[in-house]
Amino acid sequence: MNVSRRDFIKLTAAASAAAAAGISFPEAAQAQESADVEKWVKGTCRFCGTGCGVYVGVKDGKAVAIKGNPDAKTNFGFLCVKGFLAFKCMYHPDRLKMPLVRQKNGKFKETSWNEALDLVANKFKYLREKYGKDAVAYYGSGQCTTEETYTFNKLWKGGFGSNMVEGNPRLCMASAVAGYISTFGSDEPMGSYSDIESSKCIFITGSNMSECHPVIYRRVMRHKMKNPDVKIIVCEPRRTSTAKIADLWLPNDPGTDLAVFHAMANVIIAKNLHNMDFINKHSRITTGKDVVDFEEYKKFLSQFTPEAVEKLTRCPADHIVKAAEWFATSGATLSMWCMGLNQRKRGMWANNLVHNLHIITGEMGKPGADSFSLTGQPNACGGVRETGALSHLLPGTKPVANDKWRAHVEKAWNIPAGTINPKPGFHTMLMFEKLGGEKDAEKPIKGMLVSTTNPAQSLPNLHKYVKGMQDSFLVVLDIFPTRTTQLADVILPAAFIYEKGGVYGCSERRSQLTEKAVEPVGQAKPDLWIAAQIAKRMGFEKLIPWNGNDSMKANEQAWTDYITVTKDTEHTLWGATYDRLKKEKAGIQWPCPSVDHPGTERRYVRGQDPMFEHPAEKDHIPSDATIYFYADAKKEGKLNLFLRPYDGPGEMPDKEYTFFLTTGRVVEQWHTGTMTMRIPEIARTHPNAYIELHPDDAKQLGITAGDMVEIVSRRGKSVMPAVITKGTLPGVAFVPWHDQAMARMINFVCNDVVDPDSKEPEYKVAAVRINRVSGPKDVADKYIIDDVNAPFA
Template sequence: MNDPVRTTCPYCGVGCGVRAAVDANGAVSIAGDDGHPANAGRLCSKGATLGDTVGLDGRLLHPEVCGERADWDTALDTVADGFRDVINRHGPEAVAFYVSGQLLTEDYYVANKLMKGFIGGGNIDTNSRLCMSSAVAGHMRAFGEDVVPGCYADVDDADLIVLVGSNTAWCHPIVYRRIEAARAARPDLKLVVIDPRRTTTAEDADLHLPVAPGQDVALFNGLLAHLEAGGHIDSSFVDAHTEGAFAALAEARRGGAIAELARTTGIAEHDLARFFDWFASTERTVTMFSQGVNQSSAGTDKVNAIINCHLLTGRIGRPGTGPFSITGQPNAMGGREVGGLANTLAAHRDFDAVDSVGAFWRAPQIARAPGLKAVDMFEAIGEGRIKAVWIMATNPVVSLPNADGLRAALETCDLVVVSDCEGATDTLTCADIKLPATGWGEKDGTVTNSERCISRQRPFLPAPGEAKPDWWIIGEVARRLGHGDAFDYRSPHDIFVEHAALSAHDNDGRYAFDIGGLANLTRAEYDALEPLQWPVLEVIPSPPWAGERARERGWPDTLPSPPSPQSSPPVVGGRGSALSGTRRLFTDGVFPTETGRARFVAITPRGPAHAPDADHPLVLNTGRVRDHWHTMTRTGRSARLSAHVDEPFAAVHPQDAQVFGLGDGALARLETEWGHMLARVRVDEGQARGSVFVPMHWNAQTAAAGRVGALVNPVVDPVSGEPEFKHTPLRLREFAARWHGFLLTRTRPALTGETDLDYWVLVRGEHFWRAELAAGEAVGDWAKRARRLLGATSPDADWLEFRDERAGAYRGALLVDERLEACLFVAPEPPGLPARHWLGGLFAQDELSDADRMALLAGGPVESGGDTGPPVCSCFGVSRGAIETAIQDQGLTTPAAIGDALGAGTNCGSCLPDLRRLIDIHATTTDDDANETNPVAAQAH
């Protein structure tokens, strides 16, 4: 085993440190880095299983041009020639880059520099537009810059934590473990969860406020008015450090009395009153918010409504206080730093600083106006205004709203270039040129997490095939476009120090983002860089065109100074010392605005852009599940992660399920104005009436009709451009399948050509692939169809078969050398199908016994207890059945006791709420059993 390499997790914005090691056989082992401040050694279920995801199966390993393998020179020449031709004929605004929070900061920097600085167009945007741009816009309106003021340590210090629009226990598990630890250490700490859904996180809260969809602004305006009415104002802070309070308070008062607010928000009066009183009386309050706030046509307003409450009470810049945006991607923050959003320039500059950035880059053709944001960008592609697009490290054909329209747009685009590490994604099917990029474990650079902490992502695997780093690919295209001197990077270190130097250039305290203290790092210091939070101040370094390397190229040492700014705002306070990070910003109440004051923003509540109607009476809300990530290109490789939630589902309130005639486990067709999909129904009392939750992860490679992005309303927030993923009018009805079934096989089945299968979903197992199947048309000859699907076409195949035509049941299995190779089970309804987990276990056996053969045909294990059910703890593969047995047999009453007995819940803690739920279910069952023989106890219930 090689020495572990310290790197950073590629999933959410928590930014956990990872130690990765490779043994002599190439197997990768993963552990949390106990020296990283973000996680102190903890990893969630996704991070803990990263070793499952680094194989080369399905990787894009060679460049391709028009479907044919090509060498790098040919591919890069074709990209450059294509872009040059479009620019010459139609101008720089006819080309676009769409990039990703999966890129490292160095990749991001080079992409932004090429597009805005040297192609001279503004059309570069990032998939962070889909998750974080409302937070960015809210920060800029309130603080003058996209700055998260606080840090994770504020969770430890808070006495009240408010989670808004965040299922933190599932989506940011390590942050949630920190919250749990703080609650355990200080039982008086209160947790409030504001979410229309009663999520796993909400079930753990001291108070859950099930706000009506889209009414967050009304709620926080009501809180602001309550704080003013009760005199809970930090007048000295407001007077000295803010502006605009009068207008914001005047607007907040319009919300009416608490009874009216209760009707508007759908929250009980006594719960509103309790929340308002807790917030008013608790000095140390942290409000953490995520996609439930951001992904809205009023997302920016929601962010500012939250910030207003913190400004009024002066709860910012001090331990245990502040509004805290929890980012969704590993480098969403790094991309924002380098100008990955269409409306910003590098180093947190806006387009007012274009001359300064242009002078630093020596870029006379720099774009002078913002480009198109993501949704508008792809609309422009569909309309033919953008004729060439380069998509890097993201899968917009799945993740963007109106995804079918986006796919159609790409299919008509003159030139589509895609850089990716995956060989088969929905977006790659639209590509004219495919460029193989390195992936996690092979990439070298930095990322920045939700608390402004810059961490190194280091390689521990060689680049496979002909894969290259994204920064290298972009730089080679830049060189072919004639900009080689500006992109003469030899390593990520060269890029990083230039990025750091730009952050200090013409800064003088105007911008909080300043890492000038890192601009003189040597290569060895960069390689050894420890995690630290920006700002990092030390010296004002020379720009990249000054010094020895520049003189070697024949460049002059100086350039004319850029125009002076019209005003010199105050220096941002709370900075750290030389080469040390800064934990908390705004400690002295000075903000990066022209006046140095934070701004209140007067917010008028407004509903979602499109309300339900008679044709679409429900509301679609999209989001994540615990063990999957984005479009599953990474997590879908792990059998452990795939087992937790294995099919697209639609969570429906029981009363809605009754109204629409849907049973738990049935298939439903979901329809909006923009598209449709099929999903498995989950009847869930935690759902709000009238709302349907669907996860975002499935795509055309893993499901026949599971892309929820095709249904999502493409309306966006007018300020941030972020789409409204949480509120699309929806119609829901049962899908009347003639049959249901599933198959298991050792090799990945090819189902995309099975056009008569209305529904199929692929699931990765430990030793097999599983496909869930259904169709609206009957199959005439199941024996023939089964043999074809399972590859048993030879008449000599060892084939087991059972048919009951009257009952509509069929079972077939193929054995090779006494080992189970594949099997298929069919029934008219899902309850008629056998348990999948038991069958999956047969694939681990080298030889099937006679009893196993009989069980295959019988559709179940001969002995009871053969199926233990789905896993609850993905980290250690502990099943629900094993946990329930332990609870019953050993009398376990706490998650800690389950952890001691089985290990479940002792790693990432993501399953701890599920463990508590199983304990409660067992306790309720036990009480009910007791009541059957104790009438007095039953009456008391």
């Protein structure tokens, strides 16, 4: 390598880092943007829900560099290890490059796109004609782009007349959606990430953000370091790495935190730290059925004394009192949570009770104060939630059962009135339960298209659902072989985000456009193209006309269609045209009703939220209201402050199954590890799943570090090495879920009981029995599914 070129690249890299950190760089004039990079293409990271802005460097049609986008309001130019190493997924030798169709001998054979798409379209037509319009389901992902999710949703609901549309956000975010809608009347948070830097107290619950949202955690950590008086409270069964920066840890048994939240509310009111003016002005106290007065709420809370709750949850009473005081008196309290609250049998209630704390203290509607749900996937919000790609929703996150909205969507889609079924389809767990072969009369769903997700590893109580996937006609769109492709009949090779472009909407209502940077590998195609080609072959070309080969043009057509349907809702992105999204360096936060509107950092506040002046809302908002919750279903502009009775997890430890099991992520790995386990430095760090046990439990069970341990629930078992740590409560075990090795796929053990409101399953709590099986064994095998013909075993 020539020395001057090397120095030039180093100088460019350093200048870029300096700019991102706001440090003046004397050599900057010598560095140029183009050091060995022909062009920089704006995009978004495709891993967690933070929405980090990136630039992909391209030379000779290949990705050669990546840098954080210093103008991004999410990450300010910094990336975590997963984002930096995405290129190793793009150019990985395991990438699926040709359509594959399973033959009679059980093996896959490469075919042409025409052959594969004809097969899929003809089979879908046959199944729908023979078994009814709901016989074929779509199961999507919070990793598909908004355009892709919108298109599949439109094809199914507007074309097929079927609401058998679900996506994996049902497994991670449905409780947050239900929580926001039931409390606020509208999905997604009021505030933004920028509240982190304005907050004086941060209440983190059900989220190990240091591992799951490292860039947001970095913002929290830096805020704390700059402002040591800022209080950090972590409410978690595990003393996670996030808890290391906490001033106060509220440990509790998994699934019991509803009592902790009520106890905090009880303390706040008993100590007269509540904001009665805010409660009176902005909330209605309700049981869900009946409206009650404040005294009844106070009386209800009185049973949740810190001492009584300590007995129920193991959360120390004095910690509850301290947390309540800090929450109510900081002046700007921000709550953040994720799957620990959502993946629960009472996930919606848990969300409601965090919102309650903000309502009774008035800690919302001002900088640094908000009740903010973090998403786990890059486009769970923008894609599945906002386009309404769940079985009970339509675009704009509005119910299919809403006659007026259904009629509006039918008109916008130019389809006959009555096409969209008013009855919701099956939620995810029911959909997979009802999926099966043509010979099985008990299974009404006979075919399914799965895009960008891996249900054969990610569903809880997995044993129950594998046969249905195996027996049905299963079409899988993915970039790598997975446990789910092992059960498929047709595998369609998908393009990576930087090979196709598209919009992702992150946790803070921000939609950001990724431009196509390079061509897909092999014959991989964008999901949008695949959706449109299936639509064309099934006679829905007029409904989905964007079936051309120019992916960015097709993306723009789909996006424009979507923002037209939702133009006059509180989710409006009407001002976020594709041209504008291409130019905006940091994306746009909805509501954004016009091209000259900058986007909305805070909702429901006059002067900040454009809906106060929007014709759809303006008439019913009092002219003197500074804060007004216009999405309130009762049209009173109020929040619901809920009396939710205490309800524990679906199953508690007992004599046979003596431990709580909870599951989650580690920082390096993502979801089922199909991408991250293929990145060597990540795979090395966490090459296999393991079980974390408290030293007291390990001693009692005769288990030492590295011993092989069997974890048994009423549904299944796993075997993996033990890690002994004081980072968990005695009686509580933790397992990360990224491992694809059959013996260590923890979802065989997890509970599939669902929240009766959100229909989200309770991954976070299971009762298990734990036994030592043997001494240490080397299982650090970084297991991946590398052969599409390998059996599901």
